[in-house]
Amino acid sequence: MSIHTPKIEKKVTLATIAKMKGIEPITMVTAYDALFAQLFDGEVEMILVGDSLNMSFLGKEDTLSATMDQMIYHTQAVCNGAKLPFIVLDMPFGSYTTPEIAVQNATRVYQETNAQAVKIEGGKEKAHIVKALTQNAIAVLGHIGLMPQFLRSDGGYKIRGKDQADIEALVEDAKTLEAAGVFAIVVEGVKSEAAEAITKAVSVPTIGIGAGNTTDGQVLVWSDMFGFFEAFKPKFVKQYCDGAKYVREGLETYRNEVKAREFPSEEYTY
Numbered sequence: 235m236s237i238h239t240p241k242i243e244k245k246v247t248l249a250t251i252a253k254m255k256g257i258e259p260i261t262m263v264t265a266y267d268a269l270f271a272q273l274f275d276g277e278v279e280m281i282l283v284g285d286s287l288n289m290s291f292l293g294k295e296d297t298l299s300a301t302m303d304q305m306i307y308h309t310q311a312v313c314n315g316a317k318l319p320f321i322v323l324d325m326p327f328g329s330y331t332t333p334e335i336a337v338q339n340a341t342r343v344y345q346e347t348n349a350q351a352v353k354i355e356g357g358k359e360k361a362h363i364v365k366a367l368t369q370n371a372i373a374v375l376g377h378i379g380l381m382p383q384f385l386r387s388d389g390g391y392k393i394r395g396k397d398q399a400d401i402e403a404l405v406e407d408a409k410t411l412e413a414a415g416v417f418a419i420v421v422e423g424v425k426s427e428a429a430e431a432i433t434k435a436v437s438v439p440t441i442g443i444g445a446g447n448t449t450d451g452q453v454l455v456w457s458d459m460f461g462f463f464e465a466f467k468p469k470f471v472k473q474y475c476d477g478a479k480y481v482r483e484g485l486e487t488y489r490n491e492v493k494a495r496e497f498p499s500e501e502y503t504y
């Protein structure tokens with residue numbers, strides 16, 4: 235049974251998110267433009283301008299060709315639309331290969347947008363990047379488990395945490411990222427036992443996607459959860475409304491009315 239929760243009325247900060255661990259589940263969705271970000275304002279604690287926009291908005295097969303310029307452009311739009319959520323820009327593939335490149339690109343994020351943090355994919359092998367960013371006053375959201383930017387090198391999207399050794403590896407990744415300074419960690423595409431072990435092992439919040447119900451928060455891609463992305467539907471996606479159906483119905487009515495010269499009627503005419 236779901237409960238009725240009040241709207242969020244104050245700006246969400248790093249402190250708000252830290253305090254929620256183990257107390258109240260954190261809600262996060264992706265957004266890519268001002269129009270939808272405005273709708274999400276006050277409804278969720280966090281917005282991720284995900285590089286998933288490369289697939290759901292640009293129609294590409296994976297996230298790998300998203301660029302820093304695109305991520306900044308979409309984050310500016312989201313920041314124009316939403317004032318209360320904590321907004322995170324997803325650093326695209328290739329934008330944090332060395333500490334110097336990462337700091338240079340993430341500095342652009344703070345200078346050119348109002349995003350409060352950046353997200354990077356990777357476990358303990360990315361700890362030195364997280365350290366370089368946090369030492370340069372940039373807040374970092376980690377991302378472990380199934381990492382879409384590793385699609386080609388991993389040979390596909392692989393669910394993680396299927397055995398004890400992999401659960402231990404994921405826990406080690408999470409602890410190393412915490413020590414390097416991340417303020418929270420996205421845990422994607424892992425067995426729920428693994429997500430639970432990670433969540434218990436770190437003092438920063440974990441935000442799950444396809445990771446079961448034991449993480450400190452949940453994130454979904456908005457076009458998946460509202461039924462607009464029809465190319466495929468992973469098992470973890472719950473569709474909260476059938477957006478594509480509403481749009482098609484609306485368009486059909488519009489087409490019929492225009493063809494029949496019913497629109498615009500008197501009411502819509504000067």
Ligand code: KIV
Pocket residue numbers: 264282283284285286287324420422443453455
């Ligand atoms: O790009 C994205 O939308 C993401 C989420 C799936 C966490 O990284």
